[in-house]
Amino acid sequence: MAAADPDNVVQFVKRHMGEPNWRYDSPAGQSYSPEEISAIILKHLKQDAETNLGKEITDAVITVPAYFDDARRTATKQAGKIAGFNVLRILNEPTAAAISYGLDSQKKGTILVYDLGGGTFDVTLLSVEDLTFEVIGTDGDRNLGGFDFDNALMKLIAAKVSDQGGEGLLDDFQATADLREKAEIAKRALSKFSTTNVFITFKGKNYKIAITREEFEQATQSLLARTRDLVQDVMDEADFDWNDIDYVLLVGGSTRMPMVHRMMEKLTGKEPQSDVNPDEAVAKGAAVQAGLEESKLLEAEGKDPAAEGLPTLGGAVQIQDVASQSLGVLAANDDTDGLHNSIVIPRNSAIPGSYSNVFYTMQDNQECVKVEVTQGDDEDPQFVTIIGTSTLNLPPHPENSPLKITYYYDIDQTVQIEVTDLVTNQSLGSFEIDRVANLGKQEMADSANKLNTLTID
Known part of the structure; x- marks a missing residue:
């Protein structure tokens, strides 16, 4: 879709949440705020879930990068409301992953969560003890993620195309959109294989570009080093050494890159947990938290959560964040x-x-x-x-x-x-x-009305 019609595609809007001056102006003449774009995505998910479950869904737990500031958290909550949700909680993504892992495995101890997603990076230290999740420290970079690794790979591919006479690839909007899709596919291939080929058509000429994993890792070593430094900063601020860490969780699709696993094993001296799906851990943790929140509401009304198919741990699970x-x-x-x-x-x-x-x-x-x-x-x-x-x-x-x-x-x-x-x-x-950076009440109402006029499919 992005390559076929790049003008009608919005990507990585998460990086712009809470930025009042950022807008997406569509070819149809509509202007959208980050909250509205996020709300469209959430409303699509809401519709899919309702179709699958056969009932209306009103409540939601929405996750955010741990390093999101107040404006971005508020913007995310506003997006949920515009989409038609009653937002029960805004939950940090590393905390959500730890909840999923901690409840599934029943393990106790200190967990380091390394969360490298498509657009953001977080690192969080937590202790887990008897259904109590206590965050010890967190840090991150909201402008560091798989997107940046894609950019580095795009530059590498473009340089090789230029060496073969195809100059100006990154200056062509349509060609860049096509290159981004192919770079992401190549990145995933290099997580499994040591070499991959990228086929580029530019200005009527075809190029076959060979990329090795070693070349990709060299081109992105500074990005990986930034994540390593943030991990060490969290450890230093908490006054922890690696003997204090019991488990290392790698979360987010970008942690599938072998260099991430190698770096974290070398840095921590521990094998990252293999029983965690990096793509699903955060979503599962959010779902668990949503179930617990609903259980608390039912218990407060004197009802039995189990009768609704919900967990009965609501009052027992405690989260202490920072x-x-x-x-x-x-x-x-x-x-x-x-x-x-x-x-x-x-x-x-x-x-x-x-x-x-x-x-x-x-x-x-x-x-x-x-x-x-x-x-x-x-x-x-x-x-x-x-x-x-x-x-x-x-x-x-x-x-x-x-x-x-x-x-x-x-x-x-x-x-x-x-x-x-x-x-x-x-x-x-x-x-x-x-x-000062978020929507007012009237803007919220206007955005909700705007979404109601859209066909989302």
Whole structure:
């Protein structure tokens, strides 16, 4: 499809979730946000599942890369709602894989999940003990995945075509779309064989390009090294050595590349688990979590989940995750008279949970306080993301009156905020931030209406 009609194909929209300025403009004149494209995909899956099961499906657990920030998580949840789902949970993909593996195998211990998907990479450390899954640390790169390995292979093939007189292959839109499909097929072939051939037709001439696994691995060694460095960063931050790891899980279709298996075995000194399907582990974990969420709802209503064919472990399974990104607030810097990023929730803090810092008013009888919520580790506001703002009125107080700002971070890694006046010990308000990168209520309604006019098949 991509090669035959590239103008009508959208790929890797996951990388653009939570980016308000990204749009796909179709040849038919319609413009779509990342949330809308994702919603179309989810609605297609919803329809397929309903056809297969013969009943309506209303609830869903949706997985995201562990390193997704607030804007991307919120955008994903919004896409689910636009598609017609009641989104029960936003679940980290490595955690989903660990749930699937932990419940299936009944194994206990510390698990390292290396998750290399089509567009993103995550690495997560978890401990599993008696149906309790505790995330110890996580890191990742939302712009590193199989897509980038495909790009490297495309450049390698294009260079070989150029050597045979076919210059400008990557400058031709239609030819590049065809090359991407063939590069992905070649990548998969090189996971099984040491050599493969790619047949290219360009400017009326046919080319037979031989690619070896060794050439491909050399062309992508820097990408693989980036994943290795992130794995080591997680280990170092957790103060773990490889003797602390009991099991290594490789998740995501891109982990089928032999070099991934070799690198992880060499790095960890452990053979990655062979009883995990890298393509299905995350989906299975999400399905298990969805069943558990439904069981909890039924049990709360005094009903028996088993009567509905659902698991009865809902109350027993516990998930303790961590914040994948630091959250803070812009505050006055006494040394520079400017603003700095004051971190309230450090990265890898346990969630769900609440975290507080005390700040002080800047002048007598200050009338309001503007809360600008940040995401990122740097103290310099230029190098962090402002994910939302809200303004609260203040009662009259002297300068330097204390205000406590509390962040409540839920299991979906979305934040709510409460500001408390410590002079009177009264709450000034508890609110969800107005997210600057996400759709508003009217935009959500408009997107849902737009989807209802589409034929999705």
